[in-house]
Amino acid sequence: MMRFSTLMKHPADWMTGADADSAIVLTSRIRLARNVAGSPFPGWARKEERIEILPVLREKVEAIPEMKDAFSHQLSELSSVQKQVLVERHLISREQAARSEGSAIVVNRNQTLSVMINEEDHLRLQSIRSGLHLREAYDLIAKLDEELEQMLPYAFDHELGYLTACPTNVGTGLRASAMLHLPGLVISDHIGQVIQAVAKLGLAVRGIFGEGTESLGHLFQISNQSTLGESEDDIINRLERVIQRVKEQERNARIKLIEDDPQMIADKISRAYGLLKYAYVIDSKEALTHLSLIRLGSDMGCFARETIRLCDSLLMDIEPAHLQHMAGRKLSPEERDTMRAKIIRSRLQNLKPPVISFITDQSSSNNPYPDTPPSA
Amino acid sequence: MQCDHCDNKATVFYTQIIDGISKKASLCEPCANKQGVTDPDGFLLGKDTAALGKPSAPKSVLQLETSMGKESTRSCPGCGFAFHDLKKTGRLGCSQCYEFFRKEIKNNLGGMHKGTSHTGRVPEGMLEAFAQRQRLESLQLGLDEAINSEDYEKAAALRDKISKLSEESPTLPEQPNQP
Numbered sequence: 001m002m003r004f005s006t007l008m009k010h011p012a013d014w015m016t017g018a019d020a021d022s023a024i025v026l027t028s029r030i031r032l033a034r035n036v037a038g039s040p041f042p043g044w045a046r047k048e049e050r051i052e053i054l055p056v057l058r059e060k061v062e063a064i065p066e067m068k069d070a071f072s073h074q075l076s077e078l079s080s081v082q083k084q085v086l087v088e089r090h091l092i093s094r095e096q097a098a099r100s101e102g103s104a105i106v107v108n109r110n111q112t113l114s115v116m117i118n119e120e121d122h123l124r125l126q127s128i129r130s131g132l133h134l135r136e137a138y139d140l141i142a143k144l145d146e147e148l149e150q151m152l153p154y155a156f157d158h159e160l161g162y163l164t165a166c167p168t169n170v171g172t173g174l175r176a177s178a179m180l181h182l183p184g185l186v187i188s189d190h191i192g193q194v195i196q197a198v199a200k201l202g203l204a205v206r207g208i209f210g211e212g213t214e215s216l217g218h219l220f221q222i223s224n225q226s227t228l229g230e231s232e233d234d235i236i237n238r239l240e241r242v243i244q245r246v247k248e249q250e251r252n253a254r255i256k257l258i259e260d261d262p263q264m265i266a267d268k269i270s271r272a273y274g275l276l277k278y279a280y281v282i283d284s285k286e287a288l289t290h291l292s293l294i295r296l297g298s299d300m301g302c303f304a305r306e307t308i309r310l311c312d313s314l315l316m317d318i319e320p321a322h323l324q325h326m327a328g329r330k331l332s333p334e335e336r337d338t339m340r341a342k343i344i345r346s347r348l349q350n351l352k353p354p355v356i357s358f359i360t361d362q363s364s365s366n367n368p369y370p371d372t373p374p375s376a
Numbered sequence: 377m378q379c380d381h382c383d384n385k386a387t388v389f390y391t392q393i394i395d396g397i398s399k400k401a402s403l404c405e406p407c408a409n410k411q412g413v414t415d416p417d418g419f420l421l422g423k424d425t426a427a428l429g430k431p432s433a434p435k436s437v438l439q440l441e442t443s444m445g446k447e448s449t450r451s452c453p454g455c456g457f458a459f460h461d462l463k464k465t466g467r468l469g470c471s472q473c474y475e476f477f478r479k480e481i482k483n484n485l486g487g488m489h490k491g492t493s494h495t496g497r498v499p500e501g502m503l504e505a506f507a508q509r510q511r512l513e514s515l516q517l518g519l520d521e522a523i524n525s526e527d528y529e530k531a532a533a534l535r536d537k538i539s540k541l542s543e544e545s546p547t548l549p550e551q552p553n554q555p
Contacts, residue, residue, distance in 0.1 A: 035471055037471050038471075039470070040454070040455040040469055040470040041467060041468065041469060041470055041471075043465060043467045044455060044457060044465070044467065044468070044469040044470065120467065142497075146500070149499040149500060149501070150500070154499050155471030156498070156499055156502055157471075157474055157475070157494070158494075158505070158506055158509045158510075159478075159493050159494065160474055160481075160482075160485075160493070160494055161494025161496060161498075162494075163471040163474050165467040165468055166466060166467050166468070167468065167481055167484075167485065167488065168488055170474070170485070170489075171489065171494045171496060172494070172496040172497065174496070202490070225488075225489075226488070226489040226490040227489060228485060228488075228489035228490065228491055228492065228493070228494060229489050229490035229491015229492060229493065229494075229495060230489075230490045230491065230495065230496070231495050231496045231497070232496045232497055234495075
């Protein structure tokens with residue numbers, strides 16, 4: 001069985017931006033909610049009932065070929081920091097992290113598939129891919145689902161489809177989502193319109209690291225709300241079309257920023273570079289905002305292309321539980337801010353200063369008096 | 377700013393926009409956790425009327441909770457869940473609850489989802505029964521129409537088809553056992 005330390009040492013490809021085209025869409029995720037007939041949903045079940053059904057479910061999940069030598073643990077075997085690390089890696093939900101006995105997590109070796117057992121539903125099957133690949137992610141998880149349905153009597157209704165603890169998931173039990181990096185739309189102040197338009201189509205837009213009005217690190221998650229009355233294909237196709245559209249708008253916003261105000265964007269990127277490289281105390285919000293600008297700069301050619309991957313691993317590694325896991329002990333917020341700054345400085349050590357190629361001499365950066373013709 | 381639910385200082389500000397209608401909530405962390413807004417995979421705002429402000433709030437579980445009739449005192453024979461428990465938990469008790477509270481649940485699904493019946497994947501073992509059930513339903517629909525338009529010849533033919541199909545019918549999983 002895979003150990004926690006192994007899981008930590010080898011982050012999944014999707015966590016570090018493996019896809020060549022992950023500059024705007026970082027990851028695609030599919031989740032299926034499934035329950036077994038004849039047993040109460042985990043939230044309503046008595047503790048003994050949860051404990052009783054857990055080994056039955058876990059044995060079947062572990063028996064699937066894709067889950068060979070998986071990371072498989074009861075939540076009660078994990079420390080609170082370890083659970084939080086798994087949340088920060090999107091492998092378990094916050095709801096599951098709050099559970100202990102009678103709940104388990106099974107993650108395949110390359111961390112592309114995870115199965116939460118006795119979370120809100122008996123089974124939550126999840127698949128994550130780098131870039132915009134919802135279809136691929138679905139195909140992977142559908143295979144897992146097909147293997148499980150041979151072994152377990154799913155709770156299924158002729159009219160309502162797959163039955164789930166919460167009526168908002170009933171039907172396909174499918175939640176498809178993608179994580180998008182949208183600094184162009186945020187800086188150009190068009191993000192509000194885009195969110196409104198997406199929401200009008202019945203899709204949800206959320207921030208990634210906080211549920212405030214402003215999303216941290218310019219990261220947004222778009223997902224379907226409706227799970228009933230549409231086929232899996234319809235849901236995925238609709239979402240993919242919308243995300244493709246948002247991606248184009250972000251692309252255009254970035255081009256327009258460079259055309260309209262190259263000084264401003266060069267200033268933001270360069271300041272972010274300076275700040276991250278020389279800060280000794282930095283909180284999560286500030287770090288994410290500036291890392292977002294470095295990420296944007298990499299896409300605009302200011303830094304080497306691989307810098308995007310560097311940013312993506314940093315985004316994860318500077319989160320509170322990751323820091324505490326690295327330190328091997330609980331850290332106060334002040335200690336975390338210091339350690340966060342230290343890690344960022346060391347990771348960015350070899351990052352060369354930004355090359356601002358989109359400011360040409362014509363755009364007068366070198367001539368402080370554009371109206372005065374240079375003397376002959 | 378004060379939390380919408382208690383006297384604590386609000387630290388979580390949540391805005392949700394669905395179908396162009398935006399709702400805002402200011403919550404302290406314990407209340408936010410209770411509401412599920414800190415769960416990234418979480419639940420719609422509006423599980424509790426207090427956080428909502430506007431009664432016109434459309435599609436959410438709120439409707440499920442407020443529109444329960446007198447029947448809400450009944451309990452699911454499978455797990456003892458009473459429909460008003462949904463207000464507390466936001467979740468149903470077991471898969472049998474869907475059978476037992478079918479009417480109440482169905483009445484409210486329309487606002488939450490694109491449709492009210494499943495059109496997606498069916499588990500392999502249930503495919504045949506599922507197809508059969510759909511054929512029967514569409515025949516029944518035709519029969520109702522024929523009766524309404526007083527086309528009794530057509531109605532009789534459809535009725536015969538239905539009874540023939542029902543006889544051949546394989547045992548359907550999860551037959552409704554009406555309370």
